[in-house]
Each structure stands twice: as C-alpha cells, then as structure tokens.
Amino acid sequence: MSSGLAELQRLEREHVMATYARQPVAFVRGEGCTLWDDEGRDYLDFLAGISVLNVGHSHPAVVEAVREQAGRLMHAGNLFYTEPGMRLAERLAERSLGGKVFFTNSGAEAVEAALKLARKHRPRGEIVVVHGAFHGRTYGALSATPQESKQAPFAPLVPGFVVVAPEAAAVRAAVSERTAAVLLEPVQGETGIHPLPIGVLQAAREACDSVGAALIFDEIQCGMGRTGTLWAYEQVGVVPDAMTLAKGLGGGLPIGALVTGRALAGVLEPGDHGSTFAGGPVACAAALAVLDVLDDPALLERVRELGERLAEGVRELPGVASVRGRGLMLAAELAEGGAPELVRRALVEERLVLNATGPTTVRFLPPLVVSEAEVDDALGRLRSAAGLSVAG
Ligand SMILES: *Cc1c(COP(=O)(O)O)cnc(C)c1O
Numbered sequence: 001m002s003s004g005l006a007e008l009q010r011l012e013r014e015h016v017m018a019t020y021a022r023q024p025v026a027f028v029r030g031e032g033c034t035l036w037d038d039e040g041r042d043y044l045d046f047l048a049g050i051s052v053l054n055v056g057h058s059h060p061a062v063v064e065a066v067r068e069q070a071g072r073l074m075h076a077g078n079l080f081y082t083e084p085g086m087r088l089a090e091r092l093a094e095r096s097l098g099g100k101v102f103f104t105n106s107g108a109e110a111v112e113a114a115l116k117l118a119r120k121h122r123p124r125g126e127i128v129v130v131h132g133a134f135h136g137r138t139y140g141a142l143s144a145t146p147q148e149s150k151q152a153p154f155a156p157l158v159p160g161f162v163v164v165a166p167e168a169a170a171v172r173a174a175v176s177e178r179t180a181a182v183l184l185e186p187v188q189g190e191t192g193i194h195p196l197p198i199g200v201l202q203a204a205r206e207a208c209d210s211v212g213a214a215l216i217f218d219e220i221q222c223g224m225g226r227t228g229t230l231w232a233y234e235q236v237g238v239v240p241d242a243m244t245l246a247k248g249l250g251g252g253l254p255i256g257a258l259v260t261g262r263a264l265a266g267v268l269e270p271g272d273h274g275s276t277f278a279g280g281p282v283a284c285a286a287a288l289a290v291l292d293v294l295d296d297p298a299l300l301e302r303v304r305e306l307g308e309r310l311a312e313g314v315r316e317l318p319g320v321a322s323v324r325g326r327g328l329m330l331a332a333e334l335a336e337g338g339a340p341e342l343v344r345r346a347l348v349e350e351r352l353v354l355n356a357t358g359p360t361t362v363r364f365l366p367p368l369v370v371s372e373a374e375v376d377d378a379l380g381r382l383r384s385a386a387g388l389s390v391a392g
Contacts, residue, residue, distance in 0.1 A: 002028075004038050023347055030057025033367045033374050035353065043351040046366040046378050050355070051189070051221050051329070054248035055293045056367040062251040065289035069282045076281070078274065084284035091291055092259050096231055097243065099265035102258045103279035107220040107246030108136025110256035111183075113273060114216050114244050115140045117258065118181035119160075121214055121267050125180025130166040130200075134190035135183065135218055144183055147191075166196055168203035175207035181214040182207065186232040189221030192357040193324060193331035201238040208241070214264060217243040220256070221329070224248030225294040225368050228304035228327030235326065251290040255283035294368065303327045303368050306375050310364060313379035318386050330364040331357065342385060350381035 003011075005026040012022070025043075029036040033056060035043040048054060055062060069084065076082050089101035102117075104110045118127060127144060129135070135144040142151060143158035151157060162179075164170040166188075175182060182204045188194040208215040217240040222232040226248065229235050233243070241264050246256030255278075260267075277283075293299070307327040314332045315323045319342075321335040334342065339356035346352040355363045366378070 002038070023344065025347060032056040033370050041351060043347070043353050044374060044378055044381065045353045046364050046370075047353045047355050048248075048365050048367045049252070051224070051226055051247045051365045052250075053252055054224050054226065054368045055251050055290050056369040057252070059251060059289070059293060059369075061293060062286050062289045065285045066253065066282055069285035073281055075277070077276065078279060082279075082281040082284075084281045084288060085279035088279075088284040088287050088291075091288065092245070092257060095291075095295065096259050097239070097241075097261035099242075099260035099262045101260075102268060102273065103284070104246070104256035104258070104275055105254050105277050105283075106136075106256050107244065108138040108141040109275065109278075110220065110244035110246050110258050111135045111141040111144065111218060112138055113258040113268075114181070114183065114218075114242055115144065115158075116273055117242065117260070117264060117267050118183075118214050118216065120272065121264060122180035122212070124160070125213070126160050126162050126176075126178050128162045128164060128171065128174045128179055128182040130164055130171070130184060130196075132166060132188050132191045132194055133183075133185060133218075134188065135185075136220075166194075166200055168197070168199045171200060171204050172207050175204075175211055175213060177211050179208070179211055179213040181216050183216045183218060185218045185220075185222060186236060187222040187227060187326055187329055189329070190357065192361040193329055193363060195324065195326055198236045198238070201233075201236050205238045205240075214241040216240055219243045220246045221365075222326075224290070225300055225303060226327055226329045226365070228300055228307060230295055230300065232326070248294075249290065250283050250286045253283045253286045255287055299368060306370060306372060309372065310366075310375050310379070313375070314364070314382070317379075317383055320386075325364075328364070328366055328368055328370070332362045332364070334360050334362065346382060346385040350385045352378055352381040352385065354382075 008026050026038045027035045033045050035045050102113045129144045135141045143161050146163040162174050164174045223245050242260040311323045320332045322333045337360045339362045343354045343356045357363050
C-alpha cells in the first residue's frame with residue numbers, strides 16, 4: 001500500500017463519514033518525535049496523536065512487546081486468563097489508587113465504566129460535572145460533556161447529570177445526598193488546557209466525603225506522565241476514589257482503564273459490565289512496556305523542566321498573550337486569534353505538528369521523550385510560522 005495524499009483524500013470523500021477535519025498530510029512512518037509523510041518529508045510532532053504517543057512513535061520496547069505478544073497470542077477473551085492484563089492491573093492499581101481495574105478499549109468506554117460504577121454505588125444518583133469538561137463521545141460520556149454543539153444533535157441524552165461552573169462554591173452547592181459522583185479532569189484537555197484550580201479539586205473531595213459520593217478524575221489526557229508526574233492528581237494533593245485512563249496508556253494501541261481505590265473496588269460484580277476486546281494481551285503488553293518507560297523519576301522531572309522551557313519560549317513569540325498548562329500539556333492563547341491558521345502554516349510551511357482547540361488556542365502535547373534540542377527546534381519553527389502569519 002503506497003497511495004499518495006490525493007488518492008487518500010478521494011477515498012475519504014467517497015467512502016469515509018465526514019466527521020473529522022483532517023489536515024492535508026498523510027503520514028506513513030514515525031520514530032520518537034519525528035513523523036514522515038508519503039513524500040518522505042519529516043515533521044516534528046508536538047501533538048503526539050493527542051497525547052497518545054507519550055513514549056514517542058514506535059518506541060522500540062513497545063514495538064518489541066507488541067511483536068512478541070502478537071506472535072504468541074493475540075486474543076483469548078475474558079472467559080479465560082491471560083497474563084498481560086492481570087499484570088497490568090496489578091501494576092496500575094499498586095502505582096495509583098490501590099484498588100482494582102476494569103479495562104476498556106478507549107477513553108469514552110473508561111468513562112462509561114466509571115458512570116456505571118458511580119450509579120451502582122449510589123442507585124439513581126446524580127453525576128456532577130463542570131463547564132469546559134470533555135469526557136468523550138458515547139452517550140454517557142457525551143452526557144457528561146456539557147458542550148451545546150456536541151450534545152444538541154443527539155438529544156435526548158442520558159438523564160441525571162448536573163452541570164456547574166468549575167468553582168469551589170458551585171461544586172460544593174451541587175453535591176448532596178443525591179450525588180453519586182463528581183467527575184472532573186484535573187487539567188481540562190479538549191477545551192484548551194485549563195488546569196482546574198486546586199481549590200476546586202479540594203472542594204470536590206470534601207463535598208464527596210461529606211455525602212459518601214465518589215470523586216472520579218478523568219486522567220485520560222493529563223495522566224500517563226503528561227503533566228510531569230505519572231498521574232496529574234499527584235501534583236495537587238487530592239486523591240480521587242477512581243480515575244479513568246486511555247490515550248497514552250497503550251503507546252499507540254487502543255486501551256483504556258477505570259482504576260479505583262479500595263472503597264469502590266467491589267462495586268462492580270459478575271455480570272455488571274464487560275467488553276469483548278478489553279484487557280486483551282497485545283494492548284496490555286504494550287501498556288506494560290509503556291509504563292516501564294514513563295514511570296521513571298528522571299523522565300518525569302525532565303517533563304517538568306522541558307515544559308517550563310517550552311512555555312517560556314512560547315510566551316515570547318509574537319502574538320502570544322499567555323501560556324497555561326502543566327508539564328508538557330500546554331496551550332498558548334493568541335491575542336488576535338488565528339490559531340487554526342497558525343497551526344496550518346506550522347504544519348505546511350514548517351513541518352511542525354500542532355493542534356488548535358479553538359480560534360485563539362494552540363495546544364502543545366509533544367511526546368514526553370522529547371529532547372531539549374527538539375523543544376528549541378519547535379520554538380524556531382513556530383517563530384517562523386508566526387512571522388509568516390503576521391506577514392500575512
Ligand atoms: C480523549 C478524551 C476522552 C475520550 O477518549 P476516546 O478514546 O477518544 O474515547 C475522554 N476524556 C478525556 C479527558 C479525553 O482527553
């Protein structure tokens with residue numbers, strides 16, 4: 001298979017549902033922070049498949065783990081035991097909340113599992129979410145994603161969601177004896193990288209404790225080392241009762257997980273939930289290899305250092321009003337807008353892969369194995385692209 005971009009665009013036009021706004025580039029290979037297109041041009045990737053390639057493209061240890069497991073056993077199903085899933089559950093639980101794990105194939109499915117767990121924990125209970133949240137596109141996850149444009153065409157949604165401002169007082173006021181769970185992203189991702197104030201997370205923790213509701217963190221984007229600690233919650237000193245993972249967990253393979261603390265570990269019982277592919281040996285072997293790479297204090301410290309270097313450099317670029325985020329999960333707010341155009345120029349003219357989360361916001365999610373030289377290279381390319389934008 002070696003079809004060029006034009007042919008792929010024709011195939012998409014004729015046969016693929018038009019749900020994505022794709023950039024006009026076809027990638028054929030990746031290594032570390034570099035991608036190559038169908039004409040052999042190299043690109044510097046500062047998006048990492050939206051925080052999926054945290055270990056970089058085709059990390060040798062992940063490739064080897066996948067190759068080895070795929071050659072031995074690709075699937076047996078959850079009616080039987082396979083070792084990678086059991087080992088991965090042990091590793092995730094022991095390295096985080098200490099309870100148990102339910103595996104899924106995606107982020108949205110991990111959120112669905114969390115919602116089912118919350119409702120089983122407190123029957124018919126409400127789920128409290130905040131404005132600016134993104135939890136996925138399936139019905140339950142979409143119902144937890146209070147964005148008019150995403151929800152409106154698909155009404156009616158799942159009932160029982162309460163939406164409040166991401167403020168401590170609002171969260172406190174929304175939580176009552178009827179609340180099953182408060183679901184929060186410690187750093188909101190899809191809506192433009194907004195770290196929730198620690199006071200909001202603390203208020204949610206206290207409110208949940210006072211009524212026996214579950215505090216659930218969605219770490220699908222901000223987990224897996226992205227913010228400079230393996231889990232984002234480690235930096236804010238607020239420990240949730242459960243968290244959802246996906247994106248970076250499989251190093252490029254689809255896998256998600258709901259991880260609980262001890263208190264909620266027994267809520268889901270035989271027959272309550274399931275998934276044919278989830279916890280399969282290949283995806284779990286990949287995730288174990290990913291954790292070997294990312295759960296490394298030296299790498300995580302570098303994420304924090306390089307995050308600061310990138311943030312400082314971006315802050316000095318023409319047209320940038322402010323930079324926010326944690327670790328290598330950053331966004332630049334542009335004074336005059338034009339983020340999609342800047343992203344397009346960076347890609348086409350400078351071969352730098354980025355993403356705009358809105359008209360004024362450029363998102364940076366480089367692989368966590370990025371080097372200082374690559375950070376400086378990206379800043380240089382961005383400076384050129386910004387100059388081009390200014391020059392029109
Ligand atoms: C991407 C994302 C999801 C959805 O994950 P999918 O794998 O696309 O279903 C949910 N929550 C957060 C915070 C995300 O960033």
